[in-house]
């Protein structure tokens with residue numbers, strides 16, 4: 001059976017570390033999400049910029065791919081995105097920020113986690129994620145799986161949902177007809193596979209390589225830690241399972 005998420009018995013982050021993580025200011029930190037892919041860059045533009053202020057065409061890069069976004073393409077993708085927000089009743093505008101942690105903070109988290117050596121040797125990235133509003137269905141590029149830990153005590157406001165795609169042969173890494181990877185699918189092509197209110201103070205294995213979304217009707221800030229791996233959620237599960245880390 002495919003793993004979408006699974007709670008896991010790992011030590012809680014101590015209160016004083018949680019406190020300092022929550023105090024990291026969002027200002028002065030360039031959103032690293034901006035660097036990841038064209039879809040994320042466009043999503044940020046949809047929520048933060050007035051289209052009349054954008055000088056088209058915009059040239060965006062995604063790894064080694066450079067794409068030209070004309071006003072026409074922008075409007076088409078914006079419409080697709082807004083339709084999905086509407087169809088899935090997800091709060092808009094949504095904001096998503098990723099902040100790379102300082103070496104010191106990263107070490108404090110790894111120390112309290114005491115992960116098996118096999119996982120430490122994979123040199124997981126650790127990011128602080130801050131989001132406001134919901135997230136429409138998508139897959140993540142920059143991590144196949146992660147250990148997720150919610151730092152804000154408002155889990156009852158957010159439901160994380162995973163989906164199967166109707167087209168089993170979909171290749172998440174294929175470029176679309178516009179020459180880049182757009183991984184926000186039509187919600188009509190998705191079948192609900194799992195959903196959960198990920199709880200405050202609990203570690204979860206999170207499958208980032210299946211379509212997933214976050215539903216909320218609130219504008220509360222949701223802050224979490226993401227310890228990120230390039231192995232599948234199944235592989236992550238197996239390594240932790242060997243270590244007897246399941247409830």
Ligand SMILES: [Fe+2]
Pocket residue numbers: 138139140208212
């Ligand atoms: Fe995601």
